[in-house]
Amino acid sequence: xxxxxxxxxxxxxxxxxxxxxxxxxxxxxxxxxxxxxxxxxxxxxxxxxxxxxxxxxxxxxxxxxxxxxxxxxxxxxxxxxxxxxxxxxxxxxxxxxxxxxxxxxxxxxxxxxxxxxxxxxxxxxxxxxxxxxxxxxxxxxxxxxxxxxxxxxxxxxxxxxxxxxxxxxxxxxxxxxxxxxxxxxxxxxxxxxxxxxxxxxxxxxxxxxxxxxxxxxxxxxxxxxxxxxxxxxxxxxxxxxxxxxxxxxxxxxxxxxxxxxxxxxxxxxxxxxxxxxxxxxxxxxxxxxxxxxxxxxxxxxxxxxxxxxxxxxxxx
Amino acid sequence: xxxxxxxxxxxxxxxxxxxxxxxxxxxxxxxxxxxxxxxxxxxxxxxxxxxxxxxxxxxxxxxxxxxxxxxxxxxxxxxxxxxxxxxxxxxxxxxxxxxxxxxxxxxxxxxxxxxxxxxxxxxxxxxxxxxxxxxxxxxxxxxxxxxxxxxxxxxxxxxxxxxxxxxxxxxxxxxxxxxxxxxxxxxxxxxxxxxxxxxxxxxxxxxxxxxxxxxxxxxxxxxxxxxxxxxxxxxxxxxxxxxxxxxxxxxxxxxxxxxxxxxxxxxxxxxxxxxxxxxxxxxxxxxxxxxxxxxxxxxxxxxxxxxxxxxxxxxx
Numbered sequence: 001x002x003x004x005x006x007x008x009x010x011x012x013x014x015x016x017x018x019x020x021x022x023x024x025x026x027x028x029x030x031x032x033x034x035x036x037x038x039x040x041x042x043x044x045x046x047x048x049x050x051x052x053x054x055x056x057x058x059x060x061x062x063x064x065x066x067x068x069x070x071x072x073x074x075x076x077x078x079x080x081x082x083x084x085x086x087x088x089x090x091x092x093x094x095x096x097x098x099x100x101x102x103x104x105x106x107x108x109x110x111x112x113x114x115x116x117x118x119x120x121x122x123x124x125x126x127x128x129x130x131x132x133x134x135x136x137x138x139x140x141x142x143x144x145x146x147x148x149x150x151x152x153x154x155x156x157x158x159x160x161x162x163x164x165x166x167x168x169x170x171x172x173x174x175x176x177x178x179x180x181x182x183x184x185x186x187x188x189x190x191x192x193x194x195x196x197x198x199x200x201x202x203x204x205x206x207x208x209x210x211x212x213x214x215x216x217x218x219x220x221x222x223x224x225x226x227x228x229x230x231x232x233x234x235x236x237x238x239x240x241x242x243x244x245x246x247x248x249x250x251x252x253x254x255x256x257x258x259x260x261x262x263x264x265x266x267x268x269x270x271x272x273x274x275x276x277x278x279x280x281x282x283x284x285x286x287x288x289x290x291x292x293x294x295x296x297x298x299x300x301x302x303x304x305x306x307x308x309x310x311x312x313x314x315x316x
Numbered sequence: 317x318x319x320x321x322x323x324x325x326x327x328x329x330x331x332x333x334x335x336x337x338x339x340x341x342x343x344x345x346x347x348x349x350x351x352x353x354x355x356x357x358x359x360x361x362x363x364x365x366x367x368x369x370x371x372x373x374x375x376x377x378x379x380x381x382x383x384x385x386x387x388x389x390x391x392x393x394x395x396x397x398x399x400x401x402x403x404x405x406x407x408x409x410x411x412x413x414x415x416x417x418x419x420x421x422x423x424x425x426x427x428x429x430x431x432x433x434x435x436x437x438x439x440x441x442x443x444x445x446x447x448x449x450x451x452x453x454x455x456x457x458x459x460x461x462x463x464x465x466x467x468x469x470x471x472x473x474x475x476x477x478x479x480x481x482x483x484x485x486x487x488x489x490x491x492x493x494x495x496x497x498x499x500x501x502x503x504x505x506x507x508x509x510x511x512x513x514x515x516x517x518x519x520x521x522x523x524x525x526x527x528x529x530x531x532x533x534x535x536x537x538x539x540x541x542x543x544x545x546x547x548x549x550x551x552x553x554x555x556x557x558x559x560x561x562x563x564x565x566x567x568x569x570x571x572x573x574x575x576x577x578x579x580x581x582x583x584x585x586x587x588x589x590x591x592x593x594x595x596x597x598x599x600x601x602x603x604x605x606x607x608x609x610x611x612x613x614x615x616x617x618x619x620x621x622x623x624x625x626x627x628x629x630x631x632x
Contacts, residue, residue: 087548095548095572220566232403232411241570250536250562254554254578256411261576262569 003052003112004295010043010053012296018114025116026064028074030292032131033057033110033312035302036139037164037218038241042104043299053299054111054312055103058134064119075137077121077268078102094265111295111312123268126276132289135311136282137271139165142239143172144274145266149237150212155179158210158229159198162189164309165239166216167285170198175279181207186306192284204229215239220246223260232256237263285309319368319428320611320628326359326369328612334430341432342380344390346608348447349373349426349628351618352455353480353534354557358420359615369615370427370628371419374450380435391453393437393584394418410581427611429630439584442592448605451627452598453587455481458555459488460590461582465553466528471495474526474545475514478505480625481555482532483601486514491595497523502622508600520545531555536562539576548572553579601625 003016021027034056042049055078061069080100081093088096102117103109125134146169150157155178159170162184170182170193180198184190190200201207204225215226216239223246226236238260253260274280287308290298295312302310319332337343350372358365371394377385396416397409404412418433419425441450462485466473471494475486478500486498486509496514500506506516517523520541531542532555539562542552554576569576590596603624606614611628618626 223566238566238570241567245563246566247561247563250539250554250578251557252578253576254557254580257578257580259575259577260569262566262571262573264570264573 001113002292002295003108004054004299006043006049006051006053010296010299012293016052016112019108019116021063021116024065024118026061026069026074026119026122028059028115028117029062030057030059030110030113030115030314031073031316032135032314034135034139035111035298035310035312038104039299040303041241043303047105049104051103052108052110052112052115053103054109055101056135056138057110057115058125058131058137059110059115061122066119069119069122073125073134074122075125075134075268075272076102076117076123077265078104078138079265080107080118080121083118083120092267111292113292113314123272125272129272129275132286132311133275133282134272136168136275136309137268138265139168140172140274140280140282141266141268141271142264143169143266144270145263146173146214146237146239147176148266149235149261149263151235154211154235156210157181157212157214158183158207159214159216160204160222160226160229161215161217161240162186162193163216163218164285166214167193167308168282169214169216169239171196171280171282171285172274174198175274181210183207189308195284210234212237220244223248227252227258230256230258233258235259235261237261239263282309286311289313291315317429318608318611319424320370320615322359322365322367322369326612326615328609332368332428335424335432337379337432340381340434342377342385342390342435342438344375344392344431344433345378346373346375346426346429346431346630347389347632348451348630350451350455351427351614351626351628354420355615356619357557359619363421365420367419368424368426368428368431369419370425371417372451372454373426373431374441374447374453375426375431377438382435385435385438389441389450390438391441391450391584391588392418392433392439393581394420394454395581396423396434396437399434399436408583427608427628429608439588441588445588445591448602448627449591449598450588452484452591452625453584454581455484456488456590456596456598457582457584457587458580459485459582460586461579462489462530462553462555463492464582465551465577465579467551470527470551472526473497473528473530474499474523475530475532476520476538476542476545477531477533477556478502478509479532479534480601482530483509483624484598485530485532485555487512487596487598487601488590490514491590497526499523505624511600526550528553536560539564543568543574546572546574549574551575551577553577555579598625602627605629607631
C-alpha cells in the first residue's frame with residue numbers, strides 16, 4: 001500500500017504491507033489524515049521512531065471482531081494500552097507502560113491507505129461532522145485536555161504560541177467560553193483566534209499576569225516566558241514536546257509557588273462533541289490539502305515556517 | 317543591639333539600632349533563633365539581601381498596639397503583607413506583591429536581640445512547647461505545607477534530600493501518617509528519619525516510582541532525579557530555592573503528564589499544633605546551640621557540610 005514511512009528519513013513508498021489485524025483490532029481504511037508538529041519532530045529523528053508516520057485521522061472500519069464496527073466512520077484514541085494494567089482498567093490507558101501509540105511509538109501510523117487500532121480505542125463520528133473536521137478529533141482532544149489542568153473557577157487563560165496546537169487550544173478554550181489571550185508572531189494566525197473571540201497580541205510586553213498560561217510555543221524557551229506571565233500560585237500547562245533540554249530558573253517557581261503541568265492526549269469523544277455542536281470549527285486552521293500519493297510533499301509543506309494544518313486525503 | 321547583619325558579607329555587630337515599632341507592629345525580644353539554608357544562601361549574596369539575617373525564631377512580645385500580646389511567647393508568619401490587596405484580604409498574604417519577609421526581603425530578621433513584626437502575623441506558643449521546639453514552627457510549617465500540594469488520596473511520598481528541610485519534611489509527613497521514603501547521603505541523618513518510621517535509602521537505585529516526590533536536595537540537579545522517580549500523572553513538589561538555573565528535559569514532563577509544584581511557606585499555627593501534640597519532635601535535628609554573641613560562629617557551623625539545625629539562643 002501507499003504509505004509515508006520513517007526510516008532514516010521520511011519516504012513515500014508504494015509497497016508497504018497492508019497491516020494485519022490482531023484479535024480485538026479493527027482494520028481501517030484511512031479517509032483523511034492530518035500532519036502535526038510531532039510528526040515533523042519524528043521525521044527529524046525524535047524518539048527514534050521507525051514506521052508509518054501520522055496519528056491524526058478519520059477512517060472507515062473494513063474488518064473488526066465486533067461486526068457492528070464494520071462500515072462505521074471512526075476516529076481513534078492513539079494510545080493502545082495493554083488492557084490489563086491499573087492504568088488501562090481504572091484509567092484511560094494513556095500511561096500504560098506497555099502501550100503503543102499510533103504513528104509515534106511501536107505502532108504504524110495513519111499516513112497510509114490502511115491502519116489497525118484496537119476496537120476499544122475507536123469512536124464513531126456523527127454524520128454531521130465531515131471528514132475535514134473529524135480529522136481534528138485527536139489534536140482538538142489534546143487542546144481540550146488543557147481544561148483538565150485548569151483549576152476549578154479559573155476562567156482566564158493566556159496561550160503562548162500561534163502554531164497549530166496553540167491556535168487550536170485558543171479555539172477550544174473559547175468554545176468553552178473562557179477568556180483567552182493568544183500571543184503569537186503571525187498576524188494571519190492571530191486573526192483566526194480573534195474571530196473566535198480571543199484577545200490577541202504579537203508580544204507579551206505589557207500583558208498582565210494570568211492565573212493560567214498554556215505553553216504551546218514549540219520552543220524550549222517558551223516555558224521561561226510562561227513562568228514570567230503566571231500569577232503567584234498560578235498554573236502553567238505545558239504542551240510543547242521538544243527534544244532540546246530546557247534551562248529554567250527554579251527560584252520563581254518556588255517563591256511564587258507556581259504549578260507546571262504537562263498535558264498530552266485528551267478525550268476523543270469530548271472533541272467529537274465539540275465538533276458536532278459547532279463549539280469549535282477547526283476548518284479555519286487548514287492551510288493545504290494533498291492526496292496521499294503526495295504525502296511527502298504534504299510533509300514538506302507542513303514543515304515550512306508558518307504553515308498551519310496540512311491535510312492528506314485518501315481517495316475513497 | 318547585638319545582631320548578625322548582612323552587608324557585603326555577614327558580620328556580628330553590637331551597635332545595630334533596636335527596631336522601631338510601626339503602628340500595628342509588635343516589638344519582640346528574641347529568645348531563640350534557627351539558621352536555615354536560605355540564610356546561608358543570603359549570606360552568599362542570593363537576592364542581594366541587606367540587613368539582619370534570620371527568619372526562624374521564638375520570642376516574647378514586649379510592646380504592641382493590642383495590650384493582650386504583651387508578655388506572650390510567640391512565633392510568627394514571616395510574610396508581612398500590605399493587609400489590603402486581594403492576596404492579603406482573601407488569602408494568607410504570602411504572595412502580596414508589596415510584602416516584606418522577615419530576614420529575607422525588605423525586613424530585618426531575627427538573629428538579633430529584638431525584632432518587629434505586624435501583630436496579625438503572630439501566633440502564641442502553647443506552654444507545653446519549649447523554646448527549642450517552638451523555634452521550628454516556621455521550617456515545620458514549610459515542611460507541612462507539602463501536604464497542601466499532595467493530591468487527595470495519595471499516601472506514599474519519596475523525599476529527596478536529607479538536609480534540614482528534607483529531614484523535617486520526612487518527619488512532618490510521618491507525623492501525618494504518610495508512607496515516606498527518604499533518600500539522602502548521610503547515614504546519621506537518615507537514621508533520624510528511620511526512627512520516625514520512614515524507609516530510608518542512600519541512593520535512588522532500585523526505588524520504585526512514587527505518585528509524589530518532594531525535591532529538597534538543595535541542588536539544581538535534584539529536579540531531574542525527582543522527575544525520573546515520579547509515576548505518570550504524579551506530582552513533584554519543589555522546595556529547593558537556589559540561584560543556579562536548572563536544565564530540565566521537558567519531554568517526560570509532557571509525555572508522563574507530570575505536575576511540578578513550587579512550595580514555600582506554610583501555616584505557622586498548624587506547625588504549632590503538630591509540635592504541641594507531639595506528632596513531630598524536631599529536637600533530633602538540632603546539631604548545635606550558640607549564644608547570640610557567637611552568631612557568626614553559629615552561621616559558620618551551619619554552613620559546614622553535613623550540619624543539621626543550628627540554634628542561636630539569646631539570654632533572657
